[in-house]
Amino acid sequence: MLRYISRRVLLSLVTLWLLATIVFLITNVIPTDPARAILGNTAPEASVIRFRTQFGLTDPLIRQYGRLLKGLVTFDFGLSWGTKREVWSLIEQPLFRSAKLAALAMAITTPLSIFAGLIAAKFRDRRLDRGIVLVGLATSSIPEFVTGALLAVVFGVNLHWFKPVATIPPGTPPLEQLQYLILPATAMTIAYFGYIARMMRAGTIRALDSDYVRTAAMKGMSSSQVMTRHVLRNAIAPTITVMSVQVGYLFGGIVGVELVYNYPGISQVVLNAAKKKDLPVLQVAVLIVALIYMVATLLADIIIAWLNPRARLELGQS
Amino acid sequence: MEHMGNEASQGLHLRGQFTRRQIVGASIAIPAVGVFLAACGDDKADDKADDKADTKTTGVSGDSKGGTLRLATTKPAGPLDPIAMDDLGSYNVIAQTFEYLAGAEGDDIGPSLATEWTANADSSEWTFKLREGVKWHDGTDFTADDVVATLERIASAGDGLGGSLPTEDDPDAPPPEGDASPAQRLAAGTVTATDGLTVVIKLGASNASLPYLLCIYNPQSAITPKAFAAGSTLDGSPNGTGPWKLDSYDPTTGAKFVRHDAWWGGKTPLDGIDMQFFADLGSQVTAMSGGAVDAIQQFSVVGGDALLSDTNFNTVEVQSATHRQIWFGFDEGQFTDQKVREAFALSIDRQELIDTLFSGRATIANDHVIFDLYAFHDEGAVTQRERDTTKAKQLLADAGFPDGLKATLNAVDVQEIPQLAELLQSQAKEGGFDLTLNIESLDTFYGTQWCVSYPCAGSAELGIVDYGHRPTPDVYLLKAFKSGGDWNSSQYSSAELDAAITEYQASAELDKRKAAAGKIEKIMWTDIPAAIPYRYNNLGGFSKTFTGVQFTALGHTLLGKAAKA
Numbered sequence A: 001m002l003r004y005i006s007r008r009v010l011l012s013l014v015t016l017w018l019l020a021t022i023v024f025l026i027t028n029v030i031p032t033d034p035a036r037a038i039l040g041n042t043a044p045e046a047s048v049i050r051f052r053t054q055f056g057l058t059d060p061l062i063r064q065y066g067r068l069l070k071g072l073v074t075f076d077f078g079l080s081w082g083t084k085r086e087v088w089s090l091i092e093q094p095l096f097r098s099a100k101l102a103a104l105a106m107a108i109t110t111p112l113s114i115f116a117g118l119i120a121a122k123f124r125d126r127r128l129d130r131g132i133v134l135v136g137l138a139t140s141s142i143p144e145f146v147t148g149a150l151l152a153v154v155f156g157v158n159l160h161w162f163k164p165v166a167t168i169p170p171g172t173p174p175l176e177q178l179q180y181l182i183l184p185a186t187a188m189t190i191a192y193f194g195y196i197a198r199m200m201r202a203g204t205i206r207a208l209d210s211d212y213v214r215t216a217a218m219k220g221m222s223s224s225q226v227m228t229r230h231v232l233r234n235a236i237a238p239t240i241t242v243m244s245v246q247v248g249y250l251f252g253g254i255v256g257v258e259l260v261y262n263y264p265g266i267s268q269v270v271l272n273a274a275k276k277k278d279l280p281v282l283q284v285a286v287l288i289v290a291l292i293y294m295v296a297t298l299l300a301d302i303i304i305a306w307l308n309p310r311a312r313l314e315l316g317q318s
Numbered sequence B: 001m002e003h004m005g006n007e008a009s010q011g012l013h014l015r016g017q018f019t020r021r022q023i024v025g026a027s028i029a030i031p032a033v034g035v036f037l038a039a040c041g042d043d044k045a046d047d048k049a050d051d052k053a054d055t056k057t058t059g060v061s062g063d064s065k066g067g068t069l070r071l072a073t074t075k076p077a078g079p080l081d082p083i084a085m086d087d088l089g090s091y092n093v094i095a096q097t098f099e100y101l102a103g104a105e106g107d108d109i110g111p112s113l114a115t116e117w118t119a120n121a122d123s124s125e126w127t128f129k130l131r132e133g134v135k136w137h138d139g140t141d142f143t144a145d146d147v148v149a150t151l152e153r154i155a156s157a158g159d160g161l162g163g164s165l166p167t168e169d170d171p172d173a174p175p176p177e178g179d180a181s182p183a184q185r186l187a188a189g190t191v192t193a194t195d196g197l198t199v200v201i202k203l204g205a206s207n208a209s210l211p212y213l214l215c216i217y218n219p220q221s222a223i224t225p226k227a228f229a230a231g232s233t234l235d236g237s238p239n240g241t242g243p244w245k246l247d248s249y250d251p252t253t254g255a256k257f258v259r260h261d262a263w264w265g266g267k268t269p270l271d272g273i274d275m276q277f278f279a280d281l282g283s284q285v286t287a288m289s290g291g292a293v294d295a296i297q298q299f300s301v302v303g304g305d306a307l308l309s310d311t312n313f314n315t316v317e318v319q320s321a322t323h324r325q326i327w328f329g330f331d332e333g334q335f336t337d338q339k340v341r342e343a344f345a346l347s348i349d350r351q352e353l354i355d356t357l358f359s360g361r362a363t364i365a366n367d368h369v370i371f372d373l374y375a376f377h378d379e380g381a382v383t384q385r386e387r388d389t390t391k392a393k394q395l396l397a398d399a400g401f402p403d404g405l406k407a408t409l410n411a412v413d414v415q416e417i418p419q420l421a422e423l424l425q426s427q428a429k430e431g432g433f434d435l436t437l438n439i440e441s442l443d444t445f446y447g448t449q450w451c452v453s454y455p456c457a458g459s460a461e462l463g464i465v466d467y468g469h470r471p472t473p474d475v476y477l478l479k480a481f482k483s484g485g486d487w488n489s490s491q492y493s494s495a496e497l498d499a500a501i502t503e504y505q506a507s508a509e510l511d512k513r514k515a516a517a518g519k520i521e522k523i524m525w526t527d528i529p530a531a532i533p534y535r536y537n538n539l540g541g542f543s544k545t546f547t548g549v550q551f552t553a554l555g556h557t558l559l560g561k562a563a564k565a
Helices: A002-029 A033-038 A046-055 A061-074 A089-124 A126-141 A144-158 A174-208 A211-218 A221-251 A255-260 A266-278 A281-306 A309-317 B002-014 B019-026 B043-058 B088-097 B142-156 B281-289 B301-308 B338-347 B350-358 B389-398 B417-430 B442-450 B475-482 B497-504 B510-527
Strands: B034-036 B068-074 B102-105 B108-111 B114-119 B127-132 B168-170 B184-188 B193-195 B200-201 B244-248 B255-258 B271-276 B295-298 B313-328 B362-364 B405-412 B433-440 B460-465 B534-545
Touching: A002 A061, A002 A281, A033 B244, A046 B108, A046 B142, A061 A281, A061 B534, A089 A126, A089 A174, A089 A221, A089 A281, A089 B442, A126 A174, A144 A174, A144 A255, A144 B281, A174 A221, A174 A255, A211 A221, A211 B088, A221 A266, A221 A281, A221 B043, A221 B168, A255 A266, A255 B281, A266 A281, B002 B193, B034 B108, B068 B088, B088 B244, B088 B255, B088 B271, B088 B295, B108 B114, B142 B184, B142 B193, B142 B200, B244 B271, B281 B295, B281 B301, B301 B313, B301 B350, B301 B534, B313 B417, B338 B389, B338 B417, B338 B433, B338 B510, B350 B362, B350 B417, B350 B534, B405 B417, B405 B442, B417 B433, B433 B442, B442 B460, B497 B510
Parallel strands: B068 B271, B068 B295, B405 B433, B405 B460
Antiparallel strands: B034 B313, B102 B108, B114 B127, B127 B200, B168 B184, B193 B200, B244 B255, B255 B271, B295 B534, B313 B460, B313 B534, B362 B534
């Protein structure tokens, strides 16, 4: 197991290096001049030239690439070209906010979708099953920013139950923060509920049809014992894999929700950095999101191995 | 006393017949041209009158209730460097803490850090008397040295108030790597502090509009302390003279301000401002409608219509010269022939644009930048161009396009411009133009379609670009239409227009300026370097639980007199 984890960590580092190289290449082949993009088209030429010199944009690309790698290794990410602040200081808080929102969304989505998947499988091909599948399909086909806008208008603007935007004033107690976060988290739940529930349903049906479940039932175990001891443990593995990917997406791919609710998360940082060609921020933010993907999938594999001795054995051998 | 000072300036410089008010006409409106409640119902008229009175009560004094106002604003696009900034989000943050020699007053500019200004006979030398008793936020005195240092920094940055400040080579600052031209600094003797509270500015040429280049409507001219190094930012050196001290700043979420107790304008009724940054208009409108903020810096009819019908919301409409220019390439392409440009201009149904895009809250323009709101606009110079698609087709045929003309209309994805492009595509079709649209984001458009290199060159042959409000048209004329102008995307060059602009700038008296402006109108209307279909008013607003929130034509939110209702 330890060998497997070490190997995965090493592989992640190589992936990160490759990603850093790709991001560097992509951001440097775009024809837009970063100095002009950041200072604006009306900035005097003298300011533009000063900017290029200050941030080493006149250096050969290989030297700029070396600087990027050195920064990543030493965790000294340098200054943002756009704001002239430390890159990490611009990423730290948005990352924390994204983590908070993602955690809330997962806290709502996970039990709800797992429970729905179990119920749907248990009542396979009956009305309840069809209803859950249909609702899941319908909600997951609506983009989360559309649902988000609808929720904001209905529950934020019209009913005043929750805040229509998620800009949380500093010092707001955690419970009060729910007022701000519940609508974006719900929008994300609506979008991902269907997918996870269907995965859970499929895994449960496969487990229910298996020989070991039939044997357990024949041994006289109660229905609930069979579900908790045998079905759930085996059915949840693919669901965990799917959820680990969703965690990465909840961090870096919910720009629509963040825009609708004016939530300053990491997605907005990536978007703004890309728009402004603030390459130091863009590179670091993209790599951090990638790192989260990797950590989430690694954790998922470990959890699956913990739940399933057979998987543990396979991992140990690999 | 201060106003007497200004009257004196009018007497000396404007000779009593060309007042500041006349210069800009009704171009700037604070509190507003119209503050109204766009609600239905029998008491609508009464509400309007009440709201108007509220906003006019700029003094709101003696009954301070404290509290904080939550303001939704556009996120600043870059560092809060007062000289380098170029977006409304930054302008509004800067304007809370830093001030200008001239501020916004009624429908004109008025005293701020300078209490009066006078010029010599040909407007080539200006004297600014500064306000006594002004303190920086760190408690030190504001003096003429701060103004001199600020103007030196502005000149060294390269622009120099649109080229008005004479510069010279700076031997102490060698040019950065890759720049062939020497670094510049303010020419010796241009700006001098004759005493602690008097600044004299000697220009290279006559310029009757200088105070307008040193006012809040030229945001880069904010006065910063002498010790404020070039390239510094507000959040790095938060030391202004304005009513609000910067308490905290996060470029992604917002800024907090607290009262500057020693502000020369008196104690602010509010304790502080909580400025919240937004990336788009939609979420600002949602926040305002849902009560998450108390005021919104700026919104448009397209996308902001929910606020116009919100009964808890005061809409403030300020007349402005904000407009769009549909430029035509003069150097190459299909629009080099005047007949083609005129055909395009004749294809435009201006009233339909205004009705569709602004619900009527805009004014028809006539393909020149001497708008009707400027007092020196010569209404008799040219007739209003009306739509005539038959004539447009005939002109196209005469120009060698009997079967019509195919072109790409490039536009920037800002506010109503994409919708404007679609409407123009439809309207121009009837005039014989088959247009393909290319809508680009704010981040790429200016560098790929508008001005590819600098000064402006390599522009597309046809495009739409946005221009914000200016209290006089000097910036539009010098940058967009004068030969070699930095923003001259048409590559238009006319010795006749250049001469008229020089004549206009040197004219301090209304009659002379109007005569020069009339020439400019005629030349632009005839040559059509750009079609300019309309100008529109700035919209901002605030909750009815507050009073005294003021907006400028450019989009600043001024909160020194704002109070809880």
